[in-house]
Amino acid sequence: xxxxxLSKFNKSICSAVLIGCxxxxxxxxxxxGYPEKEELKFGFIKLTDxxxxxxxxxxxxxxxxxxxxxxxxxANWKVLLDGVIDGRLDGAHMLAGQPIxxxxxxxxSAEIITPFSMDLNGNGITVSNEIWKQMKVNIPKQADGxxxxxxxxxxxxxxxxxxxxxxxxxxxGMVFPVSTHNYELRYWLAAGGIHPGYYAPHKGDTSGxxxxxxxxxxxxxxxxxxxxxxxxxxxxxxxxxxxxxAVFKGIGVPVVIxxxxxxxxxxxxxxxxxxxAEKYPNTTIRLTRALIRAAKWLDENNNANxxxxxxxxxxxxxxxxxYDVIANxxxxxxxxxxxxxxxxxxxxxxxxxxxxxxxxxxxIWYLTQMRRWGQIHEDKPDSWYKDVAEQVxxxxxxxxxxxxxxxxxxxxxxxxxxxxxxxxxRNPQTHFIDGIVYDGTKPNEYINKFSIGLKSGTTL
Amino acid sequence: MTTISKKLxxxxxxxxxxxxxxxxxxxxxxxxxxxxxxxxxxxxxxAASNIQTSLGQFPGPSHVMEQFxxxxxxxxxxxxxxxxxxxxxxxxxAERVAKDPNYQPKTRAYTGKETFxxxxxxxxxxxxxxxxxxAIVAIxxxxxxxxxxxxxxxxxxxIQIFKPVSPLAWLPLVTMVVSAVYTTSDPMFAKxxxxxxxxxxxxxxxxxxxxxxxxxxxxxxxWVNVSKVxxxxxxxxxxxxxxxxxxxxxxxxxxxSIGIAWMVLIAAEMLAQNPGLGKFVWxxxxxxxxxxxxxxxxxxxxxxxxxFLLDRSMLSLQRILSWDKDxxxx
Numbered sequence: 001x002x003x004x005x006l007s008k009f010n011k012s013i014c015s016a017v018l019i020g021c022x023x024x025x026x027x028x029x030x031x032x033g034y035p036e037k038e039e040l041k042f043g044f045i046k047l048t049d050x051x052x053x054x055x056x057x058x059x060x061x062x063x064x065x066x067x068x069x070x071x072x073x074x075a076n077w078k079v080l081l082d083g084v085i086d087g088r089l090d091g092a093h094m095l096a097g098q099p100i101x102x103x104x105x106x107x108x109s110a111e112i113i114t115p116f117s118m119d120l121n122g123n124g125i126t127v128s129n130e131i132w133k134q135m136k137v138n139i140p141k142q143a144d145g146x147x148x149x150x151x152x153x154x155x156x157x158x159x160x161x162x163x164x165x166x167x168x169x170x171x172x173g174m175v176f177p178v179s180t181h182n183y184e185l186r187y188w189l190a191a192g193g194i195h196p197g198y199y200a201p202h203k204g205d206t207s208g209x210x211x212x213x214x215x216x217x218x219x220x221x222x223x224x225x226x227x228x229x230x231x232x233x234x235x236x237x238x239x240x241x242x243x244x245x246a247v248f249k250g251i252g253v254p255v256v257i258x259x260x261x262x263x264x265x266x267x268x269x270x271x272x273x274x275x276x277a278e279k280y281p282n283t284t285i286r287l288t289r290a291l292i293r294a295a296k297w298l299d300e301n302n303n304a305n306x307x308x309x310x311x312x313x314x315x316x317x318x319x320x321x322x323y324d325v326i327a328n329x330x331x332x333x334x335x336x337x338x339x340x341x342x343x344x345x346x347x348x349x350x351x352x353x354x355x356x357x358x359x360x361x362x363x364i365w366y367l368t369q370m371r372r373w374g375q376i377h378e379d380k381p382d383s384w385y386k387d388v389a390e391q392v393x394x395x396x397x398x399x400x401x402x403x404x405x406x407x408x409x410x411x412x413x414x415x416x417x418x419x420x421x422x423x424x425x426r427n428p429q430t431h432f433i434d435g436i437v438y439d440g441t442k443p444n445e446y447i448n449k450f451s452i453g454l455k456s457g458t459t460l
Numbered sequence: 461m462t463t464i465s466k467k468l469x470x471x472x473x474x475x476x477x478x479x480x481x482x483x484x485x486x487x488x489x490x491x492x493x494x495x496x497x498x499x500x501x502x503x504x505x506x507a508a509s510n511i512q513t514s515l516g517q518f519p520g521p522s523h524v525m526e527q528f529x530x531x532x533x534x535x536x537x538x539x540x541x542x543x544x545x546x547x548x549x550x551x552x553x554a555e556r557v558a559k560d561p562n563y564q565p566k567t568r569a570y571t572g573k574e575t576f577x578x579x580x581x582x583x584x585x586x587x588x589x590x591x592x593x594x595a596i597v598a599i600x601x602x603x604x605x606x607x608x609x610x611x612x613x614x615x616x617x618x619i620q621i622f623k624p625v626s627p628l629a630w631l632p633l634v635t636m637v638v639s640a641v642y643t644t645s646d647p648m649f650a651k652x653x654x655x656x657x658x659x660x661x662x663x664x665x666x667x668x669x670x671x672x673x674x675x676x677x678x679x680x681x682x683w684v685n686v687s688k689v690x691x692x693x694x695x696x697x698x699x700x701x702x703x704x705x706x707x708x709x710x711x712x713x714x715x716x717s718i719g720i721a722w723m724v725l726i727a728a729e730m731l732a733q734n735p736g737l738g739k740f741v742w743x744x745x746x747x748x749x750x751x752x753x754x755x756x757x758x759x760x761x762x763x764x765x766x767x768f769l770l771d772r773s774m775l776s777l778q779r780i781l782s783w784d785k786d787x788x789x790x
């Protein structure tokens with residue numbers, strides 16, 4: 001054991017010396033060492049926002065870093081998270097809430113960090129044809145007879161009330177208790193005066209249905225359309241292509257997209273375990289580099305590469321849905337009701353607006369929603385929110401990766417205009433569907449602004 | 461059918477009765493199945509054109525045939541990608557060695573996706589390994605149980621309880637145990653392979669144990685007496701008397717087992733997302749593309765064909781090894 005450690009130590013000295021030598025000869029190229037672990041396995045869920053991983057593989061960005069990556073679809077978010085925790089997976093496409101929840105010990109407890117935020121926007125809320133018929137009468141029309149967007153949950157409220165009067169539960173699906181989709185669906189419902197229910201983990205109630213007018217339950221993304229079709233749920237909130245799939249199958253109508261609920265909201269992140277990042281620092285920076293390049297490729301020249309990306313994603317080992325279904329949202333449009341196709345150039349953002357930078361304020365928004373719905377059952381000071389965010393979101397790794405990409409002339413300074421002066425907090429964000437302003441530096445003040453939801457001082 | 465054979469019979473009136481009846485037999489063996497298959501295809505095609513799913517029309521025979529072509533092409537394309545992957549890797553390794561002479565270049569396996577044909581071979585390897593492992597355990601155990609009444613009475617309840625357990629009930633336990641026990645930094649086999657293999661073994665163990673023990677315990681008493689009269693040592697007794705006598709029932713057990721093993725494996729692969737045909741089916745279901753159903757149907761046909769071939773090969777093995785050729789005709 002000791003000799004092994006010693007030889008390892010020797011090796012690392014050797015490589016350090018070597019790197020040092022070559023650094024003198026070619027100062028920039030060798031600044032970053034070779035990856036410590038070269039064979040990696042990444043997990044993903046079949047959603048279009050896994051694109052950076054697929055692109056980094058297909059375009060050879062991982063190989064450029066000397067990484068040999070296998071990419072494997074996972075059955076659901078729980079399996080994926082467990083995979084990263086127990087080391088079966090080296091990293092994965094994750095819901096932004098997953099590393100945060102794992103770090104504060106909600107659900108599975110583990111130290112997961114994220115050096116790279118994968119995208120902005122990309123989700124939608126779909127209801128079944130039957131519900132849409134009843135909702136549609138409550139929605140004002142444009143001059144051309146199409147409904148006015150964004151559609152608020154106010155239009156759904158009478159329908160929910162009607163079901164309640166008949167004694168029927170109103171079920172909707174989301175993908176995971178700490179998923180963006182859960183919080184977005186809740187945000188949208190609550191903004192329309194519909195109570196989505198509280199969690200009370202300290203009392204052993206993790207169903208999230210306390211006081212609920214709409215009962216939310218978990219369904220894996222690819223199964224959403226089938227579950228809707230079976231009538232188990234009346235609607236769902238999920239990422240693409242599973243909203244467009246409902247339109248193509250003729251089984252449901254997307255009513256609102258998350259871009260309309262919160263313009264340019266942070267979506268997935270790339271999660272790795274903290275031990276992985278500590279044990280393999282070069283590998284961590286290198287995989288971040290590959291992902292940044294892939295994200296840039298996806299948004300380059302005003303989305304010019306998107307058709308090619310869609311073609312890659314439609315392969316059966318990635319998302320696997322039909323080209324047309326994926327293309328609908330990936331190429332700057334979104335089809336609501338069949339035939340009602342509208343331009344949404346920012347439906348999926350992978351690189352613009354610093355989309356890949358892991359902002360502390362994004363992490364804090366998720367924490368505020370966890371507090372709002374009772375997943376965090378007691379008051380926490382603002383400093384606690386800040387500490388958790390800094391523990392999970394790692395812009396330091398991102399900045400190192402960005403710096404070395406510029407040094408290696410793979411990308412330019414213009415690609416990272418504000419990155420290096422970033423303090424990690426976005427300016428107060430105003431584009432929410434209910435008009436409430438979010439300032440990441442004042443989480444408790446933000447929580448108190450909502451009419452539905454727990455406030456400072458309330459515990460269930 | 462009978463009218464056809466009658467017509468044929470009248471046309472060939474010159475041939476002797478015996479050869480005629482033989483020709484009739486072989487014709488029956490070839491023609492009847494062909495007609496059966498043709499009828500099935502017609503019914504399938506008609507039924508398929510009348511079933512509309514949310515993923516489009518249910519695939520008919522022609523769609524599935526087309527899909528086989530596509531699957532093969534995908535396989536070829538993937539192999540090309542693999543070749544260039546290795547070339548790139550070699551180049552990269554060489555570059556690194558040039559910079560860093562201490563570096564030990566290593567060739568890593570292709571990281572791309574497994575094609576349909578790869579999945580077939582993965583499943584086949586898994587099922588055969590699991591089955592062989594089960595046979596190695598089950599046959600000696602069965603012989604021991606068959607020879608000893610008291611051992612039989614002792615073990616029988618356990619066998620009866622575990623025999624009807626569904627593979628899917630074993631799966632979570634096996635998964636957890638394998639992850640806990642099988643921990644090496646550089647594993648020879650993938651964990652998923654071990655999980656599938658152990659599940660298959662657990663499920664196909666029992667028919668072999670039971671049939672072997674029944675075969676052994678029901679040996680003709682005369683033969684046992686002969687062995688006693690000759691006072692054969694027990695090893696010779698097993699080799700010369702017990703084994704040959706029990707071979708037919710051992711093979712009955714093995715045929716049942718391999719059938720079970722194949723069914724269990726596909727289910728386990730679907731549930732645990734372990735590589736193989738089961739995973740292929742599940743992935744396609746999840747993809748929900750317009751091609752998915754015909755790809756799943758193609759997989760169903762391949763699964764059936766392989767199951768059939770496994771059974772037939774077990775039968776031919778029995779024909780080779782057994783002295784009682786009659787028992788192998790079914």
